[in-house]
Amino acid sequence: MSTSRTLRSALTVVALSGGLVLGLAPAASAVPPNIPDTETAQTMLTELEVAPDGSMDGYDRDEFPHWSTVSDNCNTREEVLKRDGEGVEVGEDCYPTSGSWFSPFDGETRSEPSDISIDHMVPLANAWRTGAAEWTRDKREQFANDLDDPQLIAVTPESNGAKGDSSPDEWKPEVREHWCDYGKSWIAVKDKWQLTVNEAEKGALEEMLGTC
Incomplete structure (x- = not known):
């Protein structure tokens, strides 16, 4: 079952005769858009080009401008904070004034927007060495601010920070229940932007799809 339905939960204590039992009370969780189903992700993975990673020569995060203005006073980071949080209220500058955010990577919940990072599923440096080095700066900006896909x-x-620019063979979320959605999201992004995967990366993605 998708972690978007099961991962975000709160422990509740239910009094029963003979003792206390811990149960899971499901709660809704915002997730990135357009995560493919498992079968579609498997097809996408088989169609990705497998190639060794390229060079990091010339790489700089500034080659991927972010966070871009989306509408009114809101930039991409603020749009994700609104989308992925619960009870989010924002001021006139679009910065959240209240809300909470659940991090599926480690199962932590935070109530301050300054305590939340916006992760690029496929890190900018990984994209650079798997195809983005050949893109225009405008295309790299679109990639770094992609709100239409996961x-x-x-x-x-x-x-x-622990993830850094690692691919799935080098780093996976601490919460194993999120591996399915993580793998499908990574594959979907690489498929949309026609980025390559290396052999180890593909093997790790196959392992993650195996948990779905």
Whole structure:
């Protein structure tokens, strides 16, 4: 079952004769858009070009301008905070004044927007060495601010920092129940933007799809 339905839950204590039992009370969770189903993701993965990663020569995060203005006073980061949080209210500058954010990577919940990072599912550096080095700067900006696909997700800074620019063979979310959605999201982004995968990366993605 998709972690978008099961991962975000709160422990509740239910009094029963003979003791206390811990149960799971499901709660809704915002997730990035357009995560494919497992069968579609498997097809996408088989169609991705397999090639060794390219060079990091010339790479700079500034080659991927972000966070771009989306509408009115809202930039891409603020749009993701609104989308992925619960009870989010924003001020006139679009910055959240209240809300909470659940990080599926490590199962942590935070109530301050400053305690949340916006993760690029396929990191900018990974994209650079798997095809984006050949793109125009405008296309790299579109990639870094893609709100239409599962490329952006609100997570804790700790999990985002641990991931860095790693591919799935080098880093996976601490919460194993999220591996399915993580793998499908990674594949969907690589498919949309026609980025390559290396052999180890493809093997790790196959493993993650095996948990769906």
